[in-house]
Amino acid sequence: MNQHIASLVNDLLIKGQFAVLLYFLGVNGWYLILLVSSLLELRRHMLLIADESRHLLLSSTLSPTISILAPAYNEEATIEVSLRALLALHYPSLEVIVISDGSKDKTVQVLIEKFDLVPVKTIYERKIETKPVRTLYRSSTYPGLVVVDKENGGKADALNVGLSFARGELVCAMDADTLIEQDGLQRMVRPFLYATDVVATGGTIRVVNGSQVKHGRVEKTAVPTNLLAGVQVVEYLRAFLFGRLGWNRLGGNIIISGAFGLFQREAVLNAGGYLHDTVGEDMELVVRLKRLSYEKGGPGKIAFVPDPVAWTEVPESRRVLGRQRDRWHRGLADVLWRHRRMLLNPRYGATGLVVYPYYAFVELLAPVVEAVGLLGLVFGLVFGVVDWTFAGLFYLTAYGLGTALTAFTLILEDLSFHRYNSFRDRALLFWWALLENMGYRQLTVWWRLRGLWKFIRGRKDWGVMERKGFQAVPTAVKSPGAAA
């Protein structure tokens, strides 16, 4: 009897391991398709923008007004520099709305002093229910600057208030610590000018850790030497350059980074704005916009711009990174659950039949499958059910192919924007790409599983994010040209 059970377990373990192998083969195969798709998309994009005179075409009076919504909570130390960088963005018709979400420090006072703010009244339509607004300010020196001081209600609430006050046809939602490239808005607005069915655009977000920042601008790009930050550089490149770009051709995106995205204001207002009771409010909004476009008509295309348009600081501590990834995965699970009606539903076209299933079966369930595979492998090796040859095969299929694909992503970056030029940066990038699968990825599996577990238990807290702050440029920095 015992022997029978043992043989059954063995059989199950072996079959399970082969199933996991097949899953990874399928996932990596799909990644390969995404890589090819993004290569084609990138080639087309680079040909379109080569020698383009953006200043002529996009500094036109016909360009849509953009309202930047910048929620801020206790940002007294950084708000001045961040805001000055936003006000200096190159875009012809720009409005910047800072929403102080019940800051307990001197954020509002700093703004009043540094930007000559005066309290004003304005007429606005309150289409979305939000926490009360205390005071509205306008700057007497910067005509495009509006500051809203409101009671604390969270990021989604702050963005909803911003939406009500915004005058632009397009709104740009961003995190307070995102650094936008000076011509980032010009690049991001392009899809709206080129097609009428675009409801939102996202751009490539790069990791700022290790780079030098001056006056809210990235002065010199460099790959960080810190392991966690370095691996995330590679991870971000892969996620944006072949993950999201590839989807442009294969059914469209359903993710726009909360750090920086551009939306049609009217469409967002009609959809009811950002949801409060989710930790994935940015993804939720995009999926809702997409879903509504199928259900009610109207624009629904989510375009992705491969240009590096913004920079963000990534966590360098395991604890903070773990909290972030846990939250991201909870957000993903929550969004997919809320919109589960779309899964494999032909009514939602390619989104329902291709994109949604990918996010459900690959992005959401991958940590579960990976954990099962890894645990099964360890058990199998311990009890002699699987041999080392199989373990090698498992590693090569699950991780080796992924590393090769990541290496090709580095080539994509190099062929297009090549922001990491020095030999040191190249070597570091490649090194981080190799190391990613040796411990880091397994850690993310654990964090994501934790996120799933918390989702099942109904946890919706954000956790505390700690930031190190940008590395300032020394006063006498040589430009790359000057060094030669």
Added chain:
Amino acid sequence: MVNEHLLDVIMLIEVGLLALAVGLFFLHGLWLHFTARRVKRLSKAGHEALARLVNRGHVSLEDVEALKAMPPDIQTITFLEVSRSVSGAGKERLSFVAQQAGVVDRARLLCHHKWWTRRLRGARILSRLGVPDPLVQTLLADPHPAVRAQAAEWAAAQPSVEVISSMLELLADPATQARFAVQNALLRMGNVIAEPLAAFLETHSGRSAEAGLRVAESVAVPGFLGSALRHSRADEPGVREAAAKLLGGIAGAEAGARLMEMLGDSESNVRAAAASALGRMRYWQAGSLLAEGLRDQRWRVRREAGLALRGLGAAGTLFLRRALKGDDRFAADMAEQVLELPEAAAG
């Protein structure tokens, strides 16, 4: 359990792929490095020659020979780089030397290429150099929208009658990109477009008329009045809205009278545009109708009506104060918000 040979094969493939990737990655880096150095080294003399041309207004035979001797790709890069920072007479001189050096001829060849990417490149070079080559005008009819858009950008600097009429026909271009570029180019041409645009608006309707009306709004000369009045009765709400905005720019009694009628339009966007236009004109005769607008079902119309009343001055303020005490709470609310606005927001 697993064939070891299979494992070796897979490992070999993966190692091969990784080696290929790393090789390509570093080789491309080297190539980028040496290309940048080559461009810098070879374009130095060209940059100096072109700087002399732009700054002093003359170029020596030796300079032209030096420019001609440059490799074609470097030559093009150098001319395009310099073209970014020159305009007017400097650009004309640059364009002349580009023709002498062969850059223009190569760009013209590209414009005939069967691949749209090459045609786009050709059109971009000619646009950036400001070469008044009629060949680019033919690209306004190119099958690819990016090429048409580029040709439109070129046309902004060549406002001849033929070019303007070709551009006007493109106002109904099915591609948004080309349509946007055409509208933008027409706006940049300035008042020279007034006459042909007025004629165009007389004969066109629908989407092309709407785009034309939006361009006309920036010029807003009285010559557009007839067309604007006609289009203000179009079936398409977008056209009526654009006509209302244009009428507000033209102003005058006829425009004001028609705009007052448009306050009763079935579409809220048209009513809002009419109210805003009347406020812009400070058309005091519309006071009572604008006060009615404060009771509109749509918030945007109420807001535009309120702001327009405020723009009318004392008479409008009187209407707003009356609304404040009226029985319609939406009108009263809007009137209160408008009256509380600071002076700077009145206009």
